[in-house]
Amino acid sequence: MMSPDAAPKRGGLALSETARALSTLAMMLSLAACGRFGVEGPGSPMQEAPVSGVEDRPEPDRASTLPRPTMHPADLPDVQEEIPSERKTMTDEGKVSLIIAILFDNNPYDERLTTAWGFSALVERGPHRVLFDTGGDGPILLSNMKTLGIDPASIEAVVLSHAHKDHTGGLESLLALGLQPIVYVLPSFSSGFKAQVGEVTQVVEVAPGQVILDGIFTTGEVVGEIPEQALVVTTEEGLVVITGCAHPGIDRMLQKARFMFGGPIRLAMGGFHLKSADDERVSHILRAFRDLGVESTAPCHCTGDRARGRFAAEYGEGFIQAGVGKVIVLPGG
Template identity: 40%
Template sequence: MPTITEVYNNIPCREGLTPDWGFSCLVEEAGLLFDTGERGDILLANMQALGIDPAAIRHLVLSHDHHDHIGGLKAVLARNPAIEVIVHDAFSAKTLSLVREYTDPRIVGEWAEIADGIAVTGPLGTAIPEQSLAITVSGGYLVVTGCAHPHISRIIEKVSEVGPVWGVIGGLHTVTGEDVEALAGVAHLSASHCTDRIGELAERYPASFRPGGVGQVHRI
Protein backbone atom coordinates (compact mmCIF):
# COMPACT_ATOMS: atom_id res chain seq x y z
CA MET A 1 0.00 0.00 0.00
CA PRO A 2 1.31 3.49 -0.80
CA THR A 3 2.93 5.94 1.57
CA ILE A 4 2.57 9.54 0.44
CA THR A 5 4.65 12.29 2.03
CA GLU A 6 3.87 15.94 1.38
CA VAL A 7 7.20 17.66 0.81
CA TYR A 8 5.87 21.07 -0.24
CA ASN A 9 2.75 22.84 0.93
CA ASN A 10 1.82 26.31 2.12
CA ILE A 11 0.02 24.74 5.10
CA PRO A 12 2.42 23.98 7.98
CA CYS A 13 2.18 20.54 9.52
CA ARG A 14 5.57 19.52 10.92
CA GLU A 15 8.38 21.40 12.63
CA GLY A 16 11.69 21.64 10.85
CA LEU A 17 10.11 22.11 7.41
CA THR A 18 9.45 25.30 5.46
CA PRO A 19 5.87 25.96 4.34
CA ASP A 20 5.57 27.91 1.09
CA TRP A 21 2.90 28.44 -1.54
CA GLY A 22 2.73 25.39 -3.78
CA PHE A 23 2.43 21.63 -3.64
CA SER A 24 4.58 18.54 -4.03
CA CYS A 25 4.39 15.03 -2.64
CA LEU A 26 6.34 11.80 -2.86
CA VAL A 27 4.80 8.38 -3.47
CA GLU A 28 7.55 6.61 -1.59
CA GLU A 29 7.24 3.00 -2.77
CA ALA A 30 7.19 4.06 -6.43
CA GLY A 31 9.96 6.63 -6.12
CA LEU A 32 7.53 9.10 -7.71
CA LEU A 33 7.53 12.82 -7.08
CA PHE A 34 4.33 14.67 -7.97
CA ASP A 35 4.90 18.38 -8.72
CA THR A 36 7.81 20.44 -7.40
CA GLY A 37 6.37 23.43 -5.54
CA GLU A 38 7.30 27.07 -6.09
CA ARG A 39 10.98 27.21 -5.11
CA GLY A 40 13.71 24.69 -5.68
CA ASP A 41 15.73 25.68 -2.62
CA ILE A 42 12.77 25.10 -0.31
CA LEU A 43 11.88 21.83 -2.03
CA LEU A 44 15.41 20.47 -1.66
CA ALA A 45 15.70 21.68 1.94
CA ASN A 46 12.42 19.98 2.87
CA MET A 47 13.53 16.82 1.12
CA GLN A 48 16.78 16.81 3.07
CA ALA A 49 14.92 17.31 6.35
CA LEU A 50 12.63 14.40 5.46
CA GLY A 51 15.52 12.14 4.46
CA ILE A 52 14.55 12.07 0.78
CA ASP A 53 17.36 11.79 -1.77
CA PRO A 54 16.44 13.53 -5.07
CA ALA A 55 18.85 11.20 -6.90
CA ALA A 56 16.75 8.21 -5.82
CA ILE A 57 13.53 9.48 -7.39
CA ARG A 58 12.64 7.53 -10.52
CA HIS A 59 9.58 9.39 -11.83
CA LEU A 60 8.46 13.02 -11.78
CA VAL A 61 4.86 13.82 -12.71
CA LEU A 62 3.83 17.44 -13.30
CA SER A 63 0.15 18.26 -12.95
CA HIS A 64 -0.05 21.60 -14.73
CA ASP A 65 2.08 24.45 -15.98
CA HIS A 66 1.79 26.87 -13.04
CA HIS A 67 4.90 28.04 -11.24
CA ASP A 68 3.79 26.93 -7.78
CA HIS A 69 3.84 23.37 -9.16
CA ILE A 70 6.84 23.47 -11.51
CA GLY A 71 9.04 26.09 -9.81
CA GLY A 72 11.34 23.45 -8.33
CA LEU A 73 11.68 21.54 -11.60
CA LYS A 74 15.16 22.75 -12.49
CA ALA A 75 16.48 21.99 -8.99
CA VAL A 76 15.22 18.40 -9.19
CA LEU A 77 16.55 17.86 -12.71
CA ALA A 78 19.96 19.25 -11.76
CA ARG A 79 20.18 16.70 -8.94
CA ASN A 80 18.72 13.86 -11.00
CA PRO A 81 18.94 14.34 -14.79
CA ALA A 82 18.09 10.66 -15.38
CA ILE A 83 14.63 10.99 -13.85
CA GLU A 84 11.61 10.17 -16.04
CA VAL A 85 9.52 13.33 -16.41
CA ILE A 86 5.83 12.84 -17.26
CA VAL A 87 3.91 15.87 -18.54
CA HIS A 88 0.83 16.29 -20.70
CA ASP A 89 0.42 17.80 -24.12
CA ALA A 90 -0.75 21.22 -22.87
CA PHE A 91 2.57 22.18 -21.26
CA SER A 92 4.29 25.23 -22.70
CA ALA A 93 7.27 25.12 -25.02
CA LYS A 94 9.25 26.95 -22.33
CA THR A 95 8.67 24.24 -19.72
CA LEU A 96 9.30 21.43 -22.19
CA SER A 97 12.52 23.13 -23.29
CA LEU A 98 13.72 23.22 -19.68
CA VAL A 99 13.03 19.50 -19.28
CA ARG A 100 14.83 18.74 -22.55
CA GLU A 101 17.98 20.42 -21.25
CA TYR A 102 18.28 17.30 -19.06
CA THR A 103 16.10 14.52 -20.47
CA ASP A 104 13.35 13.73 -22.97
CA PRO A 105 9.93 14.16 -21.37
CA ARG A 106 7.17 11.60 -21.67
CA ILE A 107 4.17 13.52 -22.99
CA VAL A 108 0.73 12.00 -22.44
CA GLY A 109 -2.59 13.04 -23.89
CA GLU A 110 -4.95 10.65 -22.11
CA TRP A 111 -5.16 8.11 -19.30
CA ALA A 112 -1.84 6.28 -19.10
CA GLU A 113 -0.16 3.79 -16.78
CA ILE A 114 3.17 5.24 -15.69
CA ALA A 115 4.31 2.84 -12.94
CA ASP A 116 3.09 -0.32 -11.28
CA GLY A 117 -0.40 0.48 -9.98
CA ILE A 118 -0.14 4.18 -10.83
CA ALA A 119 -1.76 6.06 -13.72
CA VAL A 120 -2.18 9.66 -14.80
CA THR A 121 -5.55 10.91 -15.97
CA GLY A 122 -4.09 12.87 -18.85
CA PRO A 123 -5.08 16.54 -19.20
CA LEU A 124 -8.59 17.47 -18.10
CA GLY A 125 -10.21 20.88 -18.40
CA THR A 126 -9.78 23.57 -21.01
CA ALA A 127 -8.86 26.89 -19.38
CA ILE A 128 -6.09 25.30 -17.28
CA PRO A 129 -5.45 21.73 -18.45
CA GLU A 130 -4.32 19.56 -15.57
CA GLN A 131 -3.62 15.90 -14.89
CA SER A 132 -3.91 13.98 -11.63
CA LEU A 133 -2.50 10.75 -10.28
CA ALA A 134 -4.69 7.68 -9.82
CA ILE A 135 -3.03 5.21 -7.46
CA THR A 136 -4.42 1.72 -7.04
CA VAL A 137 -5.34 0.93 -3.41
CA SER A 138 -7.46 -1.81 -1.86
CA GLY A 139 -10.66 0.22 -2.07
CA GLY A 140 -10.22 1.51 -5.61
CA TYR A 141 -8.16 4.57 -6.59
CA LEU A 142 -6.49 7.23 -4.51
CA VAL A 143 -6.54 10.47 -6.53
CA VAL A 144 -3.71 12.97 -5.99
CA THR A 145 -4.32 16.45 -7.40
CA GLY A 146 -2.19 19.54 -7.80
CA CYS A 147 -4.91 22.22 -7.84
CA ALA A 148 -7.90 20.40 -9.39
CA HIS A 149 -8.51 23.30 -11.76
CA PRO A 150 -10.87 21.12 -13.86
CA HIS A 151 -12.83 20.63 -10.57
CA ILE A 152 -12.54 17.59 -8.37
CA SER A 153 -16.01 16.41 -9.45
CA ARG A 154 -14.77 16.14 -13.05
CA ILE A 155 -11.59 14.38 -11.96
CA ILE A 156 -13.56 11.88 -9.87
CA GLU A 157 -15.90 11.32 -12.81
CA LYS A 158 -12.94 10.57 -15.08
CA VAL A 159 -11.24 8.16 -12.68
CA SER A 160 -14.57 6.47 -11.92
CA GLU A 161 -14.74 5.38 -15.56
CA VAL A 162 -11.86 3.04 -14.70
CA GLY A 163 -12.68 2.18 -11.08
CA PRO A 164 -14.12 3.56 -7.84
CA VAL A 165 -12.42 6.53 -6.20
CA TRP A 166 -11.42 5.60 -2.64
CA GLY A 167 -9.59 8.77 -1.62
CA VAL A 168 -8.45 12.27 -2.61
CA ILE A 169 -5.30 14.14 -1.58
CA GLY A 170 -4.06 17.58 -2.68
CA GLY A 171 -5.28 21.00 -3.71
CA LEU A 172 -8.92 21.36 -4.74
CA HIS A 173 -8.89 25.11 -5.55
CA THR A 174 -12.42 26.50 -6.11
CA VAL A 175 -14.84 24.02 -4.56
CA THR A 176 -18.41 24.11 -5.91
CA GLY A 177 -21.51 22.48 -4.51
CA GLU A 178 -21.11 19.76 -7.11
CA ASP A 179 -17.54 19.17 -5.93
CA VAL A 180 -18.68 18.86 -2.31
CA GLU A 181 -21.27 16.26 -3.27
CA ALA A 182 -18.76 14.33 -5.40
CA LEU A 183 -16.60 13.84 -2.30
CA ALA A 184 -19.42 12.18 -0.34
CA GLY A 185 -18.25 8.64 -1.03
CA VAL A 186 -14.55 9.26 -0.43
CA ALA A 187 -13.03 7.33 2.50
CA HIS A 188 -9.83 9.43 2.79
CA LEU A 189 -10.05 13.16 2.06
CA SER A 190 -7.08 15.47 2.58
CA ALA A 191 -7.68 18.84 0.95
CA SER A 192 -4.90 21.39 1.28
CA HIS A 193 -2.78 23.94 -0.61
CA CYS A 194 -5.19 26.12 -2.63
CA THR A 195 -8.52 24.64 -1.47
CA ASP A 196 -10.90 27.49 -0.67
CA ARG A 197 -13.39 25.63 1.57
CA ILE A 198 -11.18 23.38 3.71
CA GLY A 199 -13.06 24.11 6.92
CA GLU A 200 -16.39 23.36 5.32
CA LEU A 201 -15.14 20.06 3.91
CA ALA A 202 -13.74 19.07 7.31
CA GLU A 203 -17.11 19.79 8.94
CA ARG A 204 -19.10 18.06 6.22
CA TYR A 205 -16.97 14.90 6.17
CA PRO A 206 -15.43 14.49 9.66
CA ALA A 207 -15.06 10.71 9.32
CA SER A 208 -12.97 10.89 6.15
CA PHE A 209 -11.18 14.24 6.45
CA ARG A 210 -7.45 14.24 7.24
CA PRO A 211 -5.39 17.45 7.59
CA GLY A 212 -2.84 18.09 4.86
CA GLY A 213 0.35 20.13 4.98
CA VAL A 214 4.10 20.04 4.50
CA GLY A 215 5.46 16.96 6.26
CA GLN A 216 2.13 15.16 6.46
CA VAL A 217 2.45 11.45 5.79
CA HIS A 218 -0.48 9.48 4.40
CA ARG A 219 -0.11 5.76 5.00
CA ILE A 220 -2.92 4.23 2.99
Protein backbone atom coordinates in the same frame (compact mmCIF):
# COMPACT_ATOMS: atom_id res chain seq x y z
CA MET B 1 28.99 11.42 -6.22
CA MET B 2 30.32 10.68 -9.70
CA SER B 3 32.32 13.54 -11.16
CA PRO B 4 30.73 15.33 -14.12
CA ASP B 5 33.53 14.27 -16.44
CA ALA B 6 32.94 10.62 -15.63
CA ALA B 7 29.16 10.82 -15.82
CA PRO B 8 27.41 8.30 -18.07
CA LYS B 9 25.35 9.45 -21.01
CA ARG B 10 21.61 9.11 -21.33
CA GLY B 11 19.86 9.83 -24.59
CA GLY B 12 23.15 11.04 -26.08
CA LEU B 13 23.70 13.77 -23.49
CA ALA B 14 26.50 13.51 -20.91
CA LEU B 15 25.73 14.82 -17.46
CA SER B 16 28.71 17.15 -17.83
CA GLU B 17 26.91 18.78 -20.74
CA THR B 18 23.74 19.55 -18.80
CA ALA B 19 25.11 22.83 -17.48
CA ARG B 20 24.41 24.54 -20.79
CA ALA B 21 20.85 23.28 -20.81
CA LEU B 22 20.30 24.20 -17.18
CA SER B 23 21.50 27.74 -17.79
CA THR B 24 18.37 28.43 -19.83
CA LEU B 25 16.03 26.01 -18.11
CA ALA B 26 14.82 28.54 -15.52
CA MET B 27 13.51 30.86 -18.21
CA MET B 28 11.80 28.05 -20.10
CA LEU B 29 10.21 26.61 -16.97
CA SER B 30 8.56 29.91 -16.23
CA LEU B 31 7.26 30.08 -19.81
CA ALA B 32 5.81 26.58 -19.64
CA ALA B 33 2.45 27.73 -20.88
CA CYS B 34 3.76 30.16 -23.50
CA GLY B 35 2.95 33.02 -21.16
CA ARG B 36 -0.78 32.20 -21.09
CA PHE B 37 -0.93 30.96 -17.53
CA GLY B 38 -0.29 33.17 -14.51
CA VAL B 39 0.99 32.03 -11.15
CA GLU B 40 -1.53 30.84 -8.61
CA GLY B 41 -2.27 33.36 -5.89
CA PRO B 42 -1.85 32.25 -2.30
CA GLY B 43 -4.58 31.40 0.16
CA SER B 44 -4.26 31.80 3.88
CA PRO B 45 -2.73 28.94 5.87
CA MET B 46 -4.62 27.03 8.54
CA GLN B 47 -5.79 29.38 11.28
CA GLU B 48 -4.49 27.27 14.11
CA ALA B 49 -0.91 27.52 12.89
CA PRO B 50 -0.36 30.65 10.78
CA VAL B 51 2.95 30.97 8.99
CA SER B 52 4.55 34.36 8.63
CA GLY B 53 4.98 35.47 5.06
CA VAL B 54 2.35 33.13 3.62
CA GLU B 55 -0.96 34.62 4.74
CA ASP B 56 -2.40 37.63 2.89
CA ARG B 57 0.40 37.87 0.35
CA PRO B 58 -0.43 39.97 -2.74
CA GLU B 59 -1.23 38.17 -5.97
CA PRO B 60 2.12 37.53 -7.70
CA ASP B 61 2.83 38.63 -11.24
CA ARG B 62 3.28 36.25 -14.12
CA ALA B 63 6.31 33.99 -13.66
CA SER B 64 9.52 35.38 -15.09
CA THR B 65 12.51 33.53 -13.65
CA LEU B 66 13.08 30.72 -11.22
CA PRO B 67 15.37 31.00 -8.20
CA ARG B 68 18.68 29.37 -8.93
CA PRO B 69 19.42 26.34 -6.74
CA THR B 70 21.43 27.54 -3.76
CA MET B 71 21.79 24.41 -1.69
CA HIS B 72 22.52 20.76 -2.15
CA PRO B 73 20.90 18.16 0.14
CA ALA B 74 24.33 17.37 1.57
CA ASP B 75 24.66 20.99 2.68
CA LEU B 76 21.50 20.90 4.77
CA PRO B 77 21.58 20.20 8.51
CA ASP B 78 21.37 16.56 9.56
CA VAL B 79 18.08 15.55 11.14
CA GLN B 80 16.57 12.32 12.31
CA GLU B 81 15.18 10.52 9.28
CA GLU B 82 11.42 10.19 9.39
CA ILE B 83 11.17 8.52 5.99
CA PRO B 84 14.50 6.77 5.32
CA SER B 85 15.10 6.03 1.65
CA GLU B 86 15.76 2.38 2.43
CA ARG B 87 12.62 2.01 4.55
CA LYS B 88 10.69 -1.20 4.07
CA THR B 89 7.31 -0.75 2.41
CA MET B 90 5.64 -3.94 3.64
CA THR B 91 2.88 -4.11 6.22
CA ASP B 92 2.64 -6.76 8.92
CA GLU B 93 0.42 -8.76 6.58
CA GLY B 94 3.12 -8.74 3.92
CA LYS B 95 1.28 -6.39 1.59
CA VAL B 96 2.92 -3.39 0.00
CA SER B 97 1.95 -0.07 1.57
CA LEU B 98 1.23 3.13 -0.32
CA ILE B 99 3.01 6.08 1.29
CA ILE B 100 2.33 9.70 0.35
CA ALA B 101 4.44 12.52 1.81
CA ILE B 102 3.53 16.16 1.20
CA LEU B 103 6.86 17.87 0.55
CA PHE B 104 5.66 21.35 -0.39
CA ASP B 105 2.49 23.16 0.65
CA ASN B 106 1.27 26.50 1.95
CA ASN B 107 -0.55 24.82 4.85
CA PRO B 108 1.65 23.94 7.84
CA TYR B 109 1.74 20.51 9.43
CA ASP B 110 5.27 19.49 10.46
CA GLU B 111 6.83 22.53 12.12
CA ARG B 112 10.33 21.42 11.06
CA LEU B 113 9.49 22.03 7.40
CA THR B 114 9.26 25.29 5.48
CA THR B 115 5.81 26.38 4.35
CA ALA B 116 5.45 28.17 1.01
CA TRP B 117 2.84 28.63 -1.70
CA GLY B 118 2.68 25.61 -4.01
CA PHE B 119 2.33 21.86 -3.90
CA SER B 120 4.46 18.73 -4.20
CA ALA B 121 3.89 15.18 -2.98
CA LEU B 122 6.09 12.10 -3.04
CA VAL B 123 4.25 8.88 -3.83
CA GLU B 124 5.95 5.64 -2.81
CA ARG B 125 4.42 2.34 -3.88
CA GLY B 126 6.59 -0.68 -3.26
CA PRO B 127 10.09 0.06 -4.58
CA HIS B 128 8.93 2.95 -6.77
CA ARG B 129 8.92 6.68 -6.04
CA VAL B 130 7.12 9.31 -8.10
CA LEU B 131 7.20 13.05 -7.40
CA PHE B 132 3.91 14.73 -8.24
CA ASP B 133 4.60 18.43 -8.83
CA THR B 134 7.69 20.20 -7.52
CA GLY B 135 6.39 23.21 -5.59
CA GLY B 136 7.37 26.76 -6.38
CA ASP B 137 10.88 26.93 -4.89
CA GLY B 138 13.66 24.41 -5.45
CA PRO B 139 15.79 25.12 -2.36
CA ILE B 140 12.73 24.82 -0.11
CA LEU B 141 11.74 21.56 -1.79
CA LEU B 142 15.23 20.10 -1.30
CA SER B 143 15.38 21.32 2.30
CA ASN B 144 12.04 19.70 3.13
CA MET B 145 13.13 16.47 1.47
CA LYS B 146 16.31 16.48 3.53
CA THR B 147 14.36 17.02 6.74
CA LEU B 148 12.19 14.00 5.95
CA GLY B 149 15.22 11.90 5.03
CA ILE B 150 14.30 11.55 1.36
CA ASP B 151 17.06 11.06 -1.18
CA PRO B 152 16.21 12.98 -4.39
CA ALA B 153 18.12 10.34 -6.38
CA SER B 154 15.48 7.78 -5.42
CA ILE B 155 12.85 9.56 -7.53
CA GLU B 156 12.23 7.69 -10.77
CA ALA B 157 9.64 9.98 -12.33
CA VAL B 158 8.27 13.52 -11.99
CA VAL B 159 4.66 14.21 -13.01
CA LEU B 160 3.68 17.86 -13.46
CA SER B 161 -0.03 18.51 -13.01
CA HIS B 162 -0.08 21.77 -14.97
CA ALA B 163 2.15 24.60 -16.11
CA HIS B 164 1.96 27.00 -13.19
CA LYS B 165 5.23 27.93 -11.52
CA ASP B 166 4.05 26.96 -8.03
CA HIS B 167 3.90 23.38 -9.31
CA THR B 168 6.91 23.34 -11.67
CA GLY B 169 9.31 25.73 -9.91
CA GLY B 170 11.34 23.10 -8.07
CA LEU B 171 12.16 21.04 -11.16
CA GLU B 172 15.27 23.00 -12.06
CA SER B 173 16.86 22.38 -8.66
CA LEU B 174 16.26 18.64 -8.95
CA LEU B 175 17.80 18.48 -12.41
CA ALA B 176 20.71 20.66 -11.27
CA LEU B 177 21.73 17.81 -8.95
CA GLY B 178 22.50 15.72 -12.02
CA LEU B 179 19.32 13.68 -11.64
CA GLN B 180 17.50 12.37 -14.69
CA PRO B 181 13.99 11.27 -13.70
CA ILE B 182 11.51 10.89 -16.53
CA VAL B 183 9.35 14.03 -16.60
CA TYR B 184 5.69 13.59 -17.58
CA VAL B 185 3.93 16.69 -18.90
CA LEU B 186 0.70 17.60 -20.66
CA PRO B 187 0.72 18.07 -24.43
CA SER B 188 -0.36 21.67 -23.77
CA PHE B 189 2.97 22.54 -22.13
CA SER B 190 4.94 24.84 -24.41
CA SER B 191 7.26 23.31 -26.98
CA GLY B 192 10.09 25.43 -25.59
CA PHE B 193 9.61 24.01 -22.10
CA LYS B 194 9.58 20.44 -23.39
CA ALA B 195 12.61 21.02 -25.59
CA GLN B 196 14.72 22.56 -22.82
CA VAL B 197 13.85 19.94 -20.21
CA GLY B 198 14.40 17.32 -22.91
CA GLU B 199 18.02 18.42 -23.22
CA VAL B 200 18.54 17.32 -19.61
CA THR B 201 16.30 14.28 -19.25
CA GLN B 202 13.54 12.36 -20.99
CA VAL B 203 10.21 14.16 -21.39
CA VAL B 204 6.98 12.25 -22.04
CA GLU B 205 3.72 13.82 -23.19
CA VAL B 206 1.03 11.93 -21.32
CA ALA B 207 -1.94 10.16 -22.85
CA PRO B 208 -5.14 9.27 -20.94
CA GLY B 209 -4.44 6.35 -18.63
CA GLN B 210 -0.68 6.68 -19.10
CA VAL B 211 1.24 4.24 -16.92
CA ILE B 212 3.86 6.07 -14.86
CA LEU B 213 5.10 3.12 -12.80
CA ASP B 214 3.55 -0.07 -11.47
CA GLY B 215 0.05 0.80 -10.22
CA ILE B 216 0.58 4.55 -10.73
CA PHE B 217 -1.21 6.29 -13.59
CA THR B 218 -2.32 9.68 -14.87
CA THR B 219 -5.76 10.71 -16.00
CA GLY B 220 -4.16 12.47 -18.92
CA GLU B 221 -5.20 15.98 -19.78
CA VAL B 222 -8.52 17.11 -18.32
CA VAL B 223 -9.59 19.96 -20.57
CA GLY B 224 -10.48 23.39 -19.28
CA GLU B 225 -9.31 26.99 -19.38
CA ILE B 226 -6.26 25.65 -17.56
CA PRO B 227 -5.79 21.98 -18.53
CA GLU B 228 -4.52 19.67 -15.84
CA GLN B 229 -3.83 16.03 -15.03
CA ALA B 230 -4.31 14.08 -11.81
CA LEU B 231 -2.22 11.23 -10.46
CA VAL B 232 -4.12 7.99 -9.82
CA VAL B 233 -2.85 5.07 -7.74
CA THR B 234 -4.76 1.81 -7.80
CA THR B 235 -4.99 -0.12 -4.53
CA GLU B 236 -6.89 -3.18 -3.35
CA GLU B 237 -9.37 -0.94 -1.53
CA GLY B 238 -9.94 1.62 -4.27
CA LEU B 239 -8.37 4.55 -6.06
CA VAL B 240 -6.16 7.25 -4.60
CA VAL B 241 -6.45 10.46 -6.63
CA ILE B 242 -4.05 13.37 -6.15
CA THR B 243 -4.65 16.76 -7.75
CA GLY B 244 -2.35 19.76 -7.96
CA CYS B 245 -4.94 22.55 -8.25
CA ALA B 246 -7.96 20.93 -9.94
CA HIS B 247 -8.48 23.95 -12.20
CA PRO B 248 -10.92 22.06 -14.48
CA GLY B 249 -12.98 21.23 -11.36
CA ILE B 250 -12.20 18.68 -8.68
CA ASP B 251 -15.52 16.96 -9.38
CA ARG B 252 -14.69 16.57 -13.08
CA MET B 253 -11.22 15.24 -12.35
CA LEU B 254 -12.53 12.66 -9.89
CA GLN B 255 -15.28 11.66 -12.32
CA LYS B 256 -12.69 11.06 -15.02
CA ALA B 257 -10.49 9.01 -12.69
CA ARG B 258 -13.37 6.80 -11.64
CA PHE B 259 -14.63 6.42 -15.23
CA MET B 260 -11.17 5.39 -16.42
CA PHE B 261 -10.16 3.06 -13.61
CA GLY B 262 -13.41 2.03 -11.92
CA GLY B 263 -13.95 1.14 -8.29
CA PRO B 264 -14.46 3.39 -5.28
CA ILE B 265 -12.26 6.40 -4.56
CA ARG B 266 -10.41 5.50 -1.38
CA LEU B 267 -8.77 8.92 -0.98
CA ALA B 268 -8.92 12.25 -2.80
CA MET B 269 -6.21 14.72 -1.84
CA GLY B 270 -4.30 17.79 -2.97
CA GLY B 271 -5.42 21.19 -4.17
CA PHE B 272 -9.17 21.45 -4.88
CA HIS B 273 -9.20 25.10 -6.08
CA LEU B 274 -11.95 26.22 -3.71
CA LYS B 275 -10.11 29.10 -2.03
CA SER B 276 -12.47 31.70 -3.52
CA ALA B 277 -15.51 29.44 -3.92
CA ASP B 278 -18.82 30.48 -2.38
CA ASP B 279 -20.84 28.21 -0.10
CA GLU B 280 -23.03 26.98 -2.95
CA ARG B 281 -20.01 25.83 -4.94
CA VAL B 282 -18.50 24.04 -1.95
CA SER B 283 -21.83 22.35 -1.23
CA HIS B 284 -21.97 21.18 -4.85
CA ILE B 285 -18.48 19.70 -4.57
CA LEU B 286 -19.31 17.94 -1.31
CA ARG B 287 -22.37 16.36 -2.93
CA ALA B 288 -20.22 15.26 -5.86
CA PHE B 289 -17.73 13.66 -3.48
CA ARG B 290 -20.51 11.67 -1.84
CA ASP B 291 -22.06 10.70 -5.19
CA LEU B 292 -18.65 9.48 -6.37
CA GLY B 293 -18.14 7.45 -3.21
CA VAL B 294 -15.06 9.30 -1.99
CA GLU B 295 -14.24 7.60 1.32
CA SER B 296 -11.54 9.93 2.71
CA THR B 297 -10.19 13.32 1.77
CA ALA B 298 -7.08 15.38 2.47
CA PRO B 299 -7.53 18.83 0.89
CA CYS B 300 -4.66 21.30 0.98
CA HIS B 301 -2.89 23.95 -1.13
CA CYS B 302 -5.51 26.07 -2.95
CA THR B 303 -8.56 24.54 -1.25
CA GLY B 304 -8.81 27.35 1.30
CA ASP B 305 -9.55 27.27 5.01
CA ARG B 306 -13.32 27.71 4.73
CA ALA B 307 -13.70 24.82 2.30
CA ARG B 308 -11.33 22.67 4.35
CA GLY B 309 -13.54 23.32 7.36
CA ARG B 310 -16.58 22.18 5.41
CA PHE B 311 -14.81 18.98 4.36
CA ALA B 312 -13.75 18.34 7.96
CA ALA B 313 -17.33 18.72 9.18
CA GLU B 314 -18.72 16.53 6.40
CA TYR B 315 -16.17 13.72 6.59
CA GLY B 316 -15.38 13.54 10.29
CA GLU B 317 -12.91 10.70 10.80
CA GLY B 318 -12.54 10.45 7.02
CA PHE B 319 -10.96 13.92 6.93
CA ILE B 320 -7.15 14.02 6.97
CA GLN B 321 -5.48 17.22 8.12
CA ALA B 322 -2.96 17.85 5.36
CA GLY B 323 -0.05 20.24 5.08
CA VAL B 324 3.67 20.24 4.41
CA GLY B 325 5.30 17.25 6.10
CA LYS B 326 2.12 15.20 6.42
CA VAL B 327 2.78 11.51 5.71
CA ILE B 328 -0.14 9.25 4.81
CA VAL B 329 0.37 5.48 4.95
CA LEU B 330 -2.27 3.27 3.34
CA PRO B 331 -1.74 -0.47 3.93
CA GLY B 332 -2.44 -2.82 1.07
CA GLY B 333 -1.44 -0.37 -1.60
